Amino acid sequence: MKNQKLVLAKRPDANVSADIFRLEEEQLPALNNGQFLVRNLYLSVDPAMRGWVTDMPNYIPPVALGEVMRSFAVGKIVESKHAGFSTGEIVYGRFGWQELTISDGSDVERKVNPDDAPLSVNLHVLGMTGATAWFGLTEIGNPQAGETVVVSTAAGAVGSMVGQIAKARGCRTIGITGSDEKAERCLNQFGYDAVINYKTCKDLSVELAEYCPNGIDVYFDNVSGPISDAVVSLFNVGARMTVCGVIGISSEHLNGPRVARTLLVKRAKMQGFLIFDHMHRLAQAVEGLLPLYKTDKLKFSEEIYNGLDQAPIGLESLLAGTNQGKVLVKL
Amino acid sequence: MKNQKLVLAKRPDANVSADIFRLEEEQLPALNNGQFLVRNLYLSVDPAMRGWVTDMPNYIPPVALGEVMRSFAVGKIVESKHAGFSTGEIVYGRFGWQELTISDGSDVERKVNPDDAPLSVNLHVLGMTGATAWFGLTEIGNPQAGETVVVSTAAGAVGSMVGQIAKARGCRTIGITGSDEKAERCLNQFGYDAVINYKTCKDLSVELAEYCPNGIDVYFDNVSGPISDAVVSLFNVGARMTVCGVIGISSEHLNGPRVARTLLVKRAKMQGFLIFDHMHRLAQAVEGLLPLYKTDKLKFSEEIYNGLDQAPIGLESLLAGTNQGKVLVKL
Numbered sequence: 023m024k025n026q027k028l029v030l031a032k033r034p035d036a037n038v039s040a041d042i043f044r045l046e047e048e049q050l051p052a053l054n055n056g057q058f059l060v061r062n063l064y065l066s067v068d069p070a071m072r073g074w075v076t077d078m079p080n081y082i083p084p085v086a087l088g089e090v091m092r093s094f095a096v097g098k099i100v101e102s103k104h105a106g107f108s109t110g111e112i113v114y115g116r117f118g119w120q121e122l123t124i125s126d127g128s129d130v131e132r133k134v135n136p137d138d139a140p141l142s143v144n145l146h147v148l149g150m151t152g153a154t155a156w157f158g159l160t161e162i163g164n165p166q167a168g169e170t171v172v173v174s175t176a177a178g179a180v181g182s183m184v185g186q187i188a189k190a191r192g193c194r195t196i197g198i199t200g201s202d203e204k205a206e207r208c209l210n211q212f213g214y215d216a217v218i219n220y221k222t223c224k225d226l227s228v229e230l231a232e233y234c235p236n237g238i239d240v241y242f243d244n245v246s247g248p249i250s251d252a253v254v255s256l257f258n259v260g261a262r263m264t265v266c267g268v269i270g271i272s273s274e275h276l277n278g279p280r281v282a283r284t285l286l287v288k289r290a291k292m293q294g295f296l297i298f299d300h301m302h303r304l305a306q307a308v309e310g311l312l313p314l315y316k317t318d319k320l321k322f323s324e325e326i327y328n329g330l331d332q333a334p335i336g337l338e339s340l341l342a343g344t345n346q347g348k349v350l351v352k353l
Numbered sequence: 354m355k356n357q358k359l360v361l362a363k364r365p366d367a368n369v370s371a372d373i374f375r376l377e378e379e380q381l382p383a384l385n386n387g388q389f390l391v392r393n394l395y396l397s398v399d400p401a402m403r404g405w406v407t408d409m410p411n412y413i414p415p416v417a418l419g420e421v422m423r424s425f426a427v428g429k430i431v432e433s434k435h436a437g438f439s440t441g442e443i444v445y446g447r448f449g450w451q452e453l454t455i456s457d458g459s460d461v462e463r464k465v466n467p468d469d470a471p472l473s474v475n476l477h478v479l480g481m482t483g484a485t486a487w488f489g490l491t492e493i494g495n496p497q498a499g500e501t502v503v504v505s506t507a508a509g510a511v512g513s514m515v516g517q518i519a520k521a522r523g524c525r526t527i528g529i530t531g532s533d534e535k536a537e538r539c540l541n542q543f544g545y546d547a548v549i550n551y552k553t554c555k556d557l558s559v560e561l562a563e564y565c566p567n568g569i570d571v572y573f574d575n576v577s578g579p580i581s582d583a584v585v586s587l588f589n590v591g592a593r594m595t596v597c598g599v600i601g602i603s604s605e606h607l608n609g610p611r612v613a614r615t616l617l618v619k620r621a622k623m624q625g626f627l628i629f630d631h632m633h634r635l636a637q638a639v640e641g642l643l644p645l646y647k648t649d650k651l652k653f654s655e656e657i658y659n660g661l662d663q664a665p666i667g668l669e670s671l672l673a674g675t676n677q678g679k680v681l682v683k684l
Contacts, residue, residue, distance in 0.1 A: 081620075265617045268617055278608060278611045280609045282574070282596050283602055285596045285623060285625035286597070289412075289624075289627050290624070291622060291624040292612070293620075293624075294613075294615075294617040294622070296617065296618075
């Protein structure tokens with residue numbers, strides 16, 4: 023059987039552009055015993071991909087040149103020689119940017135119940151995105167009703183989940199985002215109590231202080247850099263900060279105000295979080311997320327691209343921040 | 354009855370000098386019901402006092418001008434009209450730099466068993482110092498046998514306890530200190546596996562890497578600043594850092610390398626620790642520390658000054674780093 027796949031053709035320059043990928047066709051071998059064939063239905067496009075295609079030190083090795091682009095996907099098993107996986111089952115896993123994946127089960131994150139939600143939702147609200155928000159917020163941030171929770175990239179796939187989970191727990195939620203369109207979605211779609219457009223606000227610290235009259239108890243950070251400096255300065259005693267992304271550390275912001283004194287005086291915690299340490303517990307996150315999803319407390323938008331060849335375009339959009347919601351590719 | 358006390362006469366300039374204190378005499382009133390009189394036997398001199406005498410924002414209000422200097426002390430109850438405290442009992446508490454203290458019990462941290470150890474030891478190994486090391490290391494750092502633990506101000510009152518507790522738990526312990534004399538004590542008295550004099554070493558990062566071939570799992574930090582930058586750069590995945598002091602953040606080092614990327618990539622934790630949040634659990638720390646002390650696993654040195662008027666001199670020595678061991682005043 024023939025497979026179409028997107029492989030990494032070269033390392034990116036400063037910005038990731040679509041031309042670092044190359045579409046290739048290959049002839050798949052017959053299945054061995056213990057293998058099954060997945061026809062991918064939706065592919066994921068994630069901010070982490072920026073790191074995966076560069077060869078800077080990271081939490082996992084970069085995608086090798088010539089290798090299929092690493093990606094989560096939801097697919098349907100179309101043939102099986104594996105006792106644990108049957109034809110017709112839906113699976114969520116690390117299947118890559120390709121039409122077909124031969125799996126031995128080791129790259130499967132979970133079997134999907136197609137009655138729970140539209141299939142694409144398993145790639146975000148009930149997938150890695152939702153699990154990132156769930157574990158990163160509830161286990162490190164541990165927000166309590168009445169506390170103030172600040173989220174950077176508040177309209178993003180992860181950020182919007184964080185804001186909504188915190189809201190569902192009775193917190194005051196403040197979002198920081200980078201466009202008026204996203205700010206509007208934060209308020210009207212994701213239910214933040216207040217939102218700040220850091221690009222157009224006069225003084226982030228002043229506006230934050232205004233919207234957080236009781237200080238900040240929990241900070242779910244996807245950016246670091248000057249935005250986070252402003253948030254950290256308003257920490258309450260016992261504040262908890264999840265470091266989930268550092269996209270705001272540009273070459274001009276490698277240095278910044280030291281946080282140690284604030285952490286000491288506020289007895290605050292700053293902790294890095296990487297979802298890959300926790301994917302083996304995905305079912306636990308889904309257990310927490312599904313009731314929220316089913317009671318309509320987890321709103322989302324999807325930006326769906328059609329066709330494998332559109333995946334790099336989707337990634338460009340995501341990394342440029344022009345996307346509107348979770349970026350997906352429908353095959 | 355007459356009491357001699359040291360009051361804060363003025364705020365310090367850049368450095369804390371002995372002349373910011375003034376010796377005063379006062380006539381004490383008779384005890385009310387519910388009060389008792391403590392004759393202080395040993396007064397403590399602590400690094401935190403630098404913060405207490407300045408009016409910069411801090412975790413507790415500064416000592417007011419004209420007020421007796423805040424301090425822990427061990428004393429003997431010499432008169433009591435309090436049902437819970439009897440004449441002859443030894444108590445450890447926040448009794449201030451003075452000969453006599455009228456207490457209602459609210460400033461007592463614990464009653465001391467004089468058979469456990471020499472009385473002065475209750476001011477450090479079995480007092481705030483030991484509790485700082487105990488809770489800050491075991492609860493935030495949570496060191497496991499075989500892990501590498503780095504301690505800054507490794508020969509200090511707290512640092513030396515941290516190193517020894519970690520050693521007793523089977524860790525590899527690396528100390529960072531600022532003089533050859535202290536380095537020698539780290540090795541021969543406190544049992545560190547290796548020690549670095551940051552003032553004379555060629556390149557702290559290089560030497561640290563050499564002494565920590567398996568990276569760094571736990572960092573108990575009393576300084577922040579460039580020393581900590583070097584330590585953080587060697588963090589292992591899952592590293593835990595206790596921020597217990599920030600004496601290395603001088604005006605020239607207010608900014609430094611951002612830690613967020615390291616925390617993220619290493620899924621590491623940085624958490625501020627202040628012993629005053631935990632003093633109500635002092636008995637729990639003593640329960641952990643006493644068996645180590647009694648089996649001679651907690652070595653210490655004392656630098657004892659004689660007479661109330663010498664307390665400011667002791668503080669000068671401590672803040673200049675010229676002290677040899679825990680600074681105490683014997684009355």
